[in-house]
Amino acid sequence: METQEQQAQAVPQDRHFEWWHHSHPTFAGITGFFAGMLFVTALPGAFAGLLRLLFDHETSEQLFPFVVLALALPIAMLVKRKTRRFAQFMFVGMVVTALVVGGVASLVLYFMADA
Secondary structure (H helix, E strand, O other): OOOHHHHHHHOOHHHOOOOOOOOOOOHHHHHHHHHHHHHHHHHHHHHHHHHHHHOOHHHHHHHHHHHHHHHHHHHHHHHOHHHHHHHHHHHHHHHHHHHHHHHHHHHHHHHHHHO
16 A cells, blocks of 8 residues: 555656646636736836836836837737637736726716815
């Protein structure tokens, strides 16, 4: 009879991350959605911070619209068949996040101006 220690050693190393199912149907959807959320919220802030560290204020303001070039990444992922599902959910995450942020900001401004 084998002990538990011997059984644990018999498990191959490639099975170590078996819980990380890349082929699971919801894996691309969940990771794509949250990547889209992060893309909309963190990328512009990080880009602005990096520009501010490297350039003066006026130059940073002039260069900030180039953050739109980052949209080339999800668009390129839509073209390739292997990443298309991820990119579709990434766009959904981007649109939903933009709508929520815009809606909350408009409500806050409405109530602040109304008071």
